[in-house]
Amino acid sequence: MSTASTVSATPPAAPPRAQASVELRGVSRWYGNVVAVNDVTMTLNAGVTGLLGPNGAGKTTLLHMMAGFLAPSRGEVLVGDAPAWRNPSVYRHLGLVSEREAVHSFLTGWEFVLASAKLHRLPQPEAAARRAIGLVEMADAQHRRIATYSKGMRQRTRVAAALVHDPQVLLLDEPFNGMDPRQRLHMMDLLHVMGAAGRTILFSSHILEEVEQVSGTVQVIVAGRLAASGDYRHIRRLMTGRPHVFTVSSSDDRALAVALMGQPSVTGVELDGGGLTVRAGDYGAFTRALPMIVRRSGIRLHRLLPADESLESVFSYLVES
Structure with missing residues (x-):
């Protein structure tokens, strides 16, 4: 300009x-x-x-x-x-x-x-x-x-x-x-x-x-x-501080579930036939910790997808909280 x-x-x-x-x-x-x-x-x-x-x-x-x-x-x-x-x-x-x-x-x-x-x-x-x-x-x-x-x-x-x-x-x-x-x-x-x-x-x-x-x-x-x-x-703090849900699949979902349950950022883990559903209270802490966990455990990560990242779900959290 x-x-x-x-x-x-x-x-x-x-x-x-x-x-x-x-x-x-x-x-x-x-x-x-x-x-x-x-x-x-x-x-x-x-x-x-x-x-x-x-x-x-x-x-x-x-x-x-x-x-x-x-x-x-x-x-x-x-x-x-x-x-x-x-x-x-x-x-x-x-x-x-x-x-x-x-x-x-x-x-x-x-x-x-x-x-x-x-x-x-x-x-x-x-x-x-x-x-x-x-x-x-x-x-x-x-x-x-x-x-x-x-x-x-x-x-x-x-x-x-x-x-x-x-x-x-x-x-x-x-x-x-x-x-x-x-x-x-x-x-x-x-x-x-x-x-x-x-x-x-x-x-x-x-x-x-x-x-x-x-x-x-x-x-x-x-x-x-x-x-x-x-x-x-x-x-921004309200939006990023909300709970997040991830769908995770790996070479050993059961071992990964056990390792994740010990993480402070993880509030819940569900094991089903298609992998893991992980609930994280801190998005940043979880995404930083996950690579170190799989590397330390010798697990191969196949998929990591946010399960609730639609715009409507982000805003709806503000109404419910």
């Missing part, structure tokens, strides 16, 4: 108006008998917060209620001390990038962002559009039709349209989808700078590493419930 592009991508300091927070008070949302969000309470203040959870956990429903697109079935959603639902005035200081692409491909990037500026009735829409396009590094391609853009370019153009009115609250649903590594790094830097400038930013993701690189605070949602909340180090 050149020095010039870095300078142009630096947003101005936060406006002197009051910083807007987002508050959810006992919020639930259901569709018939299906509960999408269940009794969620959280407060988002200035800075970057990651909304982490597997696909289908309720992240998009939460974001849409914060943006005033959906009414909560129960509870209250406030943006800057005002209700989000049926309150168009919140859009003066709120920007949203939804997961679903809603971009007219026949428009150029410039026309799309300029239209957003005009819809906000900004006094200088052209200047606002230029600034927003510069923030996401799309100036070189702004006069091409969106139909010719890659997915990452379309995503950045949608972010520019959400930033055009310089919002104090920015909500992004899976914003890094389709971006190449350089684009992702630039977008992460941009979110860092805006959060440090006093804006309230929430972005959703199902990838812990994305959240770790961008946000200091993490809200974990699983099956519509708020499962955990805190800084990413705390969430």
Whole structure:
């Protein structure tokens, strides 16, 4: 990234108006008998917060209620001390990038962002559009039709349209989808700078590493419930410190089972016809100890597979613990 592009991508300091927070008070949302969000309470203040959870956990429903697109079935959603639902005035200081692409491909990037500026009735829409396009590094391609853009370019153009009115609250649903590594790094830097400038930013993701690189605070949602909340180090410890299950087969499963039972990291071993099922309380300690055990015992290891490493199982542990 050149020095010039870095300078142009630096947003101005936060406006002197009051910083807007987002508050959810006992919020639930259901569709018939299906509960999408269940009794969620959280407060988002200035800075970057990651909304982490597997696909289908309720992240998009939460974001849409914060943006005033959906009414909560129960509870209250406030943006800057005002209700989000049926309150168009919140859009003066709120920007949203939804997961679903809603971009007219026949428009150029410039026309799309300029239209957003005009819809906000900004006094200088052209200047606002230029600034927003510069923030996401799309100036070189702004006069091409969106139909010719890659997915990452379309995503950045949608972010520019959400930033055009310089919002104090920015909500992004899976914003890094389709971006190449350089684009992702630039977008992460941009979110860092805006959060440090006093804006309230929430972005959703199902990838812990994305959240770790961008946000200091993490809200974990699983099956519509708020499962955990805190800084990413705390969430990482909860996830990696959970019990792990491995399927192991070797040249002598019975001897290996006996050797494993003496390890502090192992909480249980089951022997069946297909090998061993090993339960470990410490993932790192077990995976470090196993090679030494088989080497010392003269056992040949045929297979070692984590049996419960699906994303859903990782998040579900947070709900159950």
